[in-house]
Amino acid sequence: MAELRAPRGMHDLLPDDETLFEHVVSTATRVARSFDYHLVRTPIVEDARVFLRTAGDDSDIVSKEMYVFEDRGGDRLALRPEGTAGVARAYLEHGMASRPQPVRLFYWGPFFRYDRPQAGRYRQLHQFGVECIGDPSPEADVEVIELQREIYRALGLTDLVLRVNSIGTPATRRAYEEALREHFRPHLATLSADSRRRFETNVLRILDSKEDAAHEALRTAPSILEHLSVEDMAHWDRVCALLDELDIAYEVDARIVRGLDYYTHTVWEFEPRAAGGQSTVGAGGRYDGLIEAIGGPPTPGVGWATGIERLMLNLTAAELAPVAPPLDAVTVPLGADGAAACARVAASLRAAGFAVRNGTPGRSMRAALRAADASGARFAVIIGDREAAAGTVQLKPLVGGGEQVEMPVLEVPTRLRDAQA
RNA sequence: GUGGGUGUCGCCUAGCGGCAAGGCGCCAGGUUGUGGCCCUGGAGACCGGGGGUUCGAAUCCCCUCACCCACCCCA
Incomplete structure (x- = not known):
């Protein structure tokens, strides 16, 4: 055993795997370009505040997964744990609001989360993602979902399930959170410690809990869809109608609330039908409050990210991995x-x-x-x-x-x- | 952070108190300058690390580290 090894949860990508990695990236790139999305490369390191102000203090990313360090000049930096906040920062910094809206961007590269590694979960992972910034319409939501589905289809992954939900605007979300608190308050004693903490910090995420998944209070919890305002509902109905229009199959899952605070309205996940542990292949949502959170004007946006390693796992399992072209x-x-x-x-x-x-x-x-x-x-x-x-x-x-x-x-x-x- | 599992040549595996074996891969040969199959030879392992028991430890015991899997959460 070599004395020096790659850091925990980080892996060397050897030539055999690189063929598949490159296949995923080039396929996704080709499809994204066909939708008029353009590559943006932001730094792997950002001012830590880019993530602290956007992801939410109670998100796992901020509370326990972020690599934060001080550089020699005393600046507080973070290895990027996700892509959207950095792209939003670049949009703002480079005045992309003055370009024709919306701005359609895609990116790919390494991301870092200080997490306990396991199958399909790494401390250095790679994601491919897209962001459509500057368009509040449900059409934009569906465009990026369609783009995501087309990438999976181009790779040969046709058995993924799309689960969709709406979490409304911050205002309706607050009203829903109140309703949720009222609902959960009588059950606090029997909920897990984690859920009791979330009751105070971010009650929505109690719905995320797998520990309490079987708890009666979760099964009977009010659905956020019943708390949407008229405007939220119009957006949501339009998203569903457009998905139907494009023959994109989906399931409504009111328990998808996403791990990050910046999401609004439409949120979704793609998962293999035979779902196992770390199975989510890609997930996205609308984030109309994010650019404000990092000091910009109110700017709507919607996007998603997909895990390249998880795609590679699924492609290998489905025997869809390409062979390297032969040497001449x-x-x-x-x-x-x-x-x-x-x-x-x-x-x-x-x-x-x-x-x-x-x-x-x-x-x-x-x-x-x-x-x-x-x-x-x-x-x-x-x-x-x-x-x-x-x-x-x-x-x-x-x-x-x-x-x-x-x-x-x-x-x-x-x-x-x-x-x- | 919490559980469970596994550590033996580059990779896979055997050995489970008595000389560390095999397969794959690698290198070199199998008579003139011709591959695959086959054959021969070679290199490559302080058996994860430390301590203990024993005449003797890869093997038994203790500690430790690493990796894997699962929970949590997510890509």
């Missing part, structure tokens, strides 16, 4: 002149767009061909001193049938291209 050729150098010629031929083939490994010089032909075979390359390009002197190569197909052919160096790119078709 490996050179087999024999002798000093052959080695020099191999390097030149490899360079010219790469310039022509092929992926070429230059074979290790000094090996026996047997060993070199074994290595070429193990690489999975389509062709071996054999050059010994004889071929080097003649300006030719022995082009040997490594997969399927096909005879080895000696040909001038200049003909090799054409042959490789023909063989691709």
Whole structure:
């Protein structure tokens, strides 16, 4: 066992996994671009206040999961635990409110949560997310949900369940919280300690509790949907109607309240049908109060994030992981002149767009061909001193049938291209 | 933070008081410059770490660390 290891809950992404990671990111990127969303890269580190002011003091992210540190200049910084607050900060800082609204952005990269690791849960995780900022309409909510669903579909994940809810505006939420308190007050003695604490700090999140999930008080709790104002209800009804219009299947789940305080109106989650522990693949919501919370003008926004590692787990389980594209050729150098010629031929083939490994010089032909075979390359390009002197190569197909052919160096790119078709 | 499980070459596994084995992978060979299958050889392990019991510990006991799984919560 190596003495030095990657930090707890953080992982090296080795070449085999990287193929899948790249597949997820490139697929999501392609779909997002097709909806006119554009990549934004914000720093991995932010002023801690960006998250402290937005996520809510009782959110798990702030209360126990954030990596916070002081830099050498005494600034209080945080490794970003989620993406929306940083993107909102960038929107504000760069005056994106003066661009045509809404501003459609996507991002991907690492996020950090100081959490106890387990299957599908990491201290450094990667998310892909989108934000649609500056449009208060239900149409924007449904656009980002549709975009999310299209990404899952493009990846081949068609068995995800979409659960949707509305948590209204802060005003209706406050009224609902009062109703919830009245409902839970008589049951306080029998609820878990965690729920009793939430009763004071954030009563909504009692509904989140799995510890008390079977408690009678949770089953009989009033639904937030019954407490929506007329305006909230209009927004919610429109979201449902648009989802129906687009044939996006969903289930209404009044217990989804989201872990972060900044959400308003529509909130949702995508989960595999065979739900296990850490199963949520992606989740999102509307966050009309967030930009105000970090010092900007009232600005509506809606977005979601999806866990790249969790997508990778689901794709692997469903055998939807792609195989890496094969190497086009490996050179087999024999002798000093052959080695020099191999390097030149490899360079010219790469310039022509092929992926070429230059074979290790000094090996026996047997060993070199074994290595070429193990690489999975389509062709071996054999050059010994004889071929080097003649300006030719022995082009040997490594997969399927096909005879080895000696040909001038200049003909090799054409042959490789023909063989691709 | 709370439970449970597991630690033996790079990976997977056997051994469960008496010389640490095997498979995969890696390297080199199997007579001239030709891969896969097969065969031979090689490198690679202070058996997670520390302490104890014993003539003798990978093996039994204690402590510790790490990882995994689950809870909590979430991506």
